[in-house]
Amino acid sequence: MVSKSINNTKLGVFVLFGLLFLIILLYMIGKNRNMFGSNFRLKARFENVQGLKPGNNVRFGGIEVGTVKKVIIINDTMMEVQMIVNEDMKSVIHKNAMVSIGTDGLVGNKVVNITASKEPALLVEDGDILPSKKQVDTDEMLRTLYKTNNEVALIAANLKTTTEHINSSSALWNLLNDKTLPANLHQSGNNIRMATQQANEMMTALGNIVEDVKNGKGSVGSLLADTSFAVNLNAAILKIKAVGSEADSLAQQISAVVSGLKNDIETGKGTVNALLKDSGMVNKLNRSLNNIQQGTEGFNQSMEALKHNILLRGYFRKQERKEKKQQAGDK
C-alpha cells in the first residue's frame, strides 16, 4: 500500500513537470504576443507591408513593445497595420513617432519599428494612426545597383580605351622616359616659386602705392585727394574756353579782312590791288628806295665830317669813353 502511494506521488510529480513545461511554453508565447497585461492599439498605413504578418514584433527604439495584430487592405494602394502595444508605452510614444517596416537581421522576420521624432507632440491614444515611412525596397535597391553597374561598365570601357591610347602614344612615353624631366620640373618649380615671390613683393609695393594714393601722398594722390585742384582745373578749362572764343572772333575778323582784300583784288580797287598789279607804282617805289639809299649815304658822310669838326669832336670822344667803361663793367 505504501509502495502504491509512492508510485502515485512519483506519477503526480512526473505529470506535473510535464504540464508545467507546457504551461510555461504557452505562457511565454502568450506573453510575447501581449495576451497578458493591458495593451492599447496603434495603427499605421503603408503602400506595401513587405510580407508583414500578424504576430510580428513591434519595436520602439529597438525594444519589443508589442505585436502586429492584423494587416488589412484599405484600398488598392493602402494597407493598414494594426498593432497591440504595451499600455506603459502610452506615456512614451508621441503622435508624431514614425512607423517603418524593417527586417530582424539580414534574413530574419519582418518587424515594425516605431521611431521617436525630435519635434514636440502629444502622447498617443488608443487607436491612433501614426505616420509611416517608406522603407528602402530591396527590388528598388537592386534596380539602382543594376543601373550603377551598367554605368561602371561604361566607364571601365572608356578607361580601357584611354589607357590603350596612352600606351600607344610614343610622345607621352618619351616624355615619361626623359630623365632630365624631373630636374627641369624642379627648376621650373623654383622659377615659379621665385616668380611668385617677386609677384608678392610687387603686389606689396603696389599695395603701398595704393595706400599712399588713398592717403593723398604724391602727385597722383594730390591729384585724386586735393579738392582745390578740381576747382583750379575747372577755372583753367573756363579760361581756355574764353581764349578759344576770342580766337574764334579774331579768326572771323581776319576772315573779313581777307575777304575784303580778295574783293579789292578781284574788283581792281584799293591800295593792295595797286601794290600788286600797278607796274608804274613798282617803278616809283624802286626809285624812291634808291633815293633814300643815296640820301642815307650822304647823311653818313655828313655825320663823319661832323665827328672830325673841332666843335663837336669832344662830344663824340666823350661818348666813346663812356661806352668802353660800360663794356668793362659788364665783363
Next chain:
Amino acid sequence: MYLVNTETVKSFFNELGALSLFTGRFFTQCFRPRYELAEFFRQCFIIGYKSLPLVALTGFIMGLVLTLQLRPSMVDYGVESQIPVIVGIAIIREIGPVITALIFAGKIGSSIGAELGSMKVTEQIDAMEVSGTNPFKYLVVTRVLACTFMLPVLIMLSDAISLYGSYLGVNVKGVTSFSLFWTQVFDNLSFNDVLPAFTKTFFFGFAVGIIGCYKGFNSSKGTEGVGRSANSAVVMSSIMIFVIDLLAVQVTDLLGFN
C-alpha cells in the same frame, strides 16, 4: 503472376477491419462504468513514469546531436546565432513528438503486446472473464488511456530536456547564456507551433496503446505468437505514428495553423 498477393491484401483489410472493431469496442467500454481508476493510475506509472529515463536520455542526445550537426551549416551561412531558434522550432513542432513517440512505441507497444499476448495464450484473459471481471475494460481501456495521456506528458518533458541538450550543444563551441537561449527559443515560437504538435501526441499515444492492446489481445499460437504480437505491435505503431503525423500536418495546414 501478380506483384501483390491477393491473400496479403485480404489479410490487410481483415486486420484493418478487426482493428476498427477493436477501437469501436474500446470507445464503447471506455465511457461505461465501472471505471478501473486504480489500474489506470498503475498503468500510468508504468507506461509514463517508467518510460521517462529512456525518453529523457534519447531526448537529451537528440537535442545535443541536432545542434552539433546543424552548427557547421549554420556557421557557413553566417546565421550561427539562429541555432536556438531553428532547433527550438524543429524540436517542438516535429522531432520531439515523433522521435519520442517512436521510442515510446518501441518500449510500450512491444511491452503491451507481449504482456497481453502472454495473458491471452496462457488463458488468463479467459479466466478473468470467468471470474466476472471485464478483461477488456481492465486490461485494454486502462492501458490505452494511460498511453493516450502519458505520451503527451513524456513528449513535453522530452522537449524540455532536448532543448537543454541543445543549449549545451550551442555552448560546446560558442557562448550563449541560458537566458538568451531560452528567450530566443520562446520569442520565435507561436501557438501554431505548440498546439497542433501537442494535440497530435494524444493521437500518437492512442495509436500505440490501441495497436499494442489489439495485437496482444488477439495473440495466438502459443509463445511464438506472443513474440510475433510484440514485434508487429511495434512495427504497426511506428507506421501509424508517421501516418498520423502526415495527416496532422495536412489537417493543420487546412485549418490554417501553419
